[in-house]
Amino acid sequence: PVNLRGRSFLTLKDFTPEEINYMLDLAKDLKAKKRMGLKGKLLEGKNIVLLFEKTSTRTRCAFEVAAFDEGANVTFLTNSQMGKKESIEDTAKVLGRFYDGIEFRGFKQETVDALAEHSGVPVWNGLTDLDHPTQVLADFLTVMEHIDKPLNKVKFVYVGDGRNNMGNALMIGAAKMGMDFMTVSPKELFPNEDLVNEMKEVAKETGGTITITDNIDDVKNADVIYTDVWVSMGEEDQFEERIKLLKPYQVNKEMMDKTENPDAIFLHCLPSFHDLETQVGKEIYEKFGLKEMEVTDEVFRSKASKVFDEAENRMHTIKAVMVATLIG
Ligand code: CP
Numbered sequence: 001p002v003n004l005r006g007r008s009f010l011t012l013k014d015f016t017p018e019e020i021n022y023m024l025d026l027a028k029d030l031k032a033k034k035r036m037g038l039k040g041k042l043l044e045g046k047n048i049v050l051l052f053e054k055t056s057t058r059t060r061c062a063f064e065v066a067a068f069d070e071g072a073n074v075t076f077l078t079n080s081q082m083g084k085k086e087s088i089e090d091t092a093k094v095l096g097r098f099y100d101g102i103e104f105r106g107f108k109q110e111t112v113d114a115l116a117e118h119s120g121v122p123v124w125n126g127l128t129d130l131d132h133p134t135q136v137l138a139d140f141l142t143v144m145e146h147i148d149k150p151l152n153k154v155k156f157v158y159v160g161d162g163r164n165n166m167g168n169a170l171m172i173g174a175a176k177m178g179m180d181f182m183t184v185s186p187k188e189l190f191p192n193e194d195l196v197n198e199m200k201e202v203a204k205e206t207g208g209t210i211t212i213t214d215n216i217d218d219v220k221n222a223d224v225i226y227t228d229v230w231v232s233m234g235e236e237d238q239f240e241e242r243i244k245l246l247k248p249y250q251v252n253k254e255m256m257d258k259t260e261n262p263d264a265i266f267l268h269c270l271p272s273f274h275d276l277e278t279q280v281g282k283e284i285y286e287k288f289g290l291k292e293m294e295v296t297d298e299v300f301r302s303k304a305s306k307v308f309d310e311a312e313n314r315m316h317t318i319k320a321v322m323v324a325t326l327i328g
């Protein structure tokens with residue numbers, strides 16, 4: 001039997017397929033409970049701190065609402081001493097005395113790892129430059145809801161920046177779940193080779209496959225087309241280069257048609273540059289003359305797009321992670 005009490009959630013590399021399935025099943029149950037209008041007390045009396053070095057809409061709100069739904073209290077912390085006047089180790093030790101669990105979003109994976117090492121309480125990775133594991137649980141729950149196949153029969157294609165946190169996190173999750181996973185990106189943005197080799201080893205055990213290609217025709221037979229922004233948080237000086245490399249990899253109607261699968265769905269972790277009616281978007285439009293980036297508005301708003309179910313599932317899956325690791 002699976003028991004995750006006391007565990008940190010830093011990367012899906014640390015979890016077995018059985019443990020990942022356990023969290024997905026728990027999320028499904030918690031979602032059904034919420035749909036019935038039932039408030040829970042699973043986290044009653046727990047105090048949780050959310051440490052953010054980077055901006056967020058979904059992750060912060062998902063942690064807060066998930067905590068509130070089950071009776072926990074939350075501190076949102078963006079201006080701590082950590083890394084400025086106090087070491088990560090000391091910060092971890094202090095927060096561990098106050099809180100039952102710590103969420104961290106920021107730049108370095110080493111920071112979230114160090115918080116877990118020194119705090120003595122479960123630490124949850126809410127995104128680093130290398131990984132975004134809570135997002136992957138939401139993505140896989142969405143796949144389970146919309147695709148009539150077990151995960152290990154799904155062809156999951158990630159298109160775009162193969163080197164970013166989502167490219168890594170999805171590859172790790174897919175390898176664990178025995179999926180047919182493909183990264184489609186320009187050679188310059190192929191994922192880290194060591195990670196690919198490590199995940200190919202995992203996939204051997206689970207019956208999955210990992211394919212890295214720069215050929216967009218390889219999306220044929222995809223069940224899922226997934227993309228992410230071309231420039232991640234902290235890389236804002238790279239727009240010009242990325243636009244040049246990634247323009248041919250835009251998810252548009254032609255690419256969806258290349259799957260030759262009328263039931264293929266579109267996913268995106270969000271936020272997305274499908275229309276540039278945003279502050280950053282307008283700047284890009286003025287500078288590069290682009291109207292859309294990684295996905296066209298047409299695909300984003302099509303029937304195949306499940307991005308808002310996916311966003312909602314952040315909350316249910318994060319709730320499952322907190323319940324599993326704090327209560328067991
Ligand atoms: N997908 C995601 O992590 O969204 P936020 O950056 O809004 O938290």
Ligand code: NVA
Nearest residue numbers: 164228232233269270
């Ligand atoms: N790759 C994106 C994901 C945002 C959820 C970023 O890191 O900005």
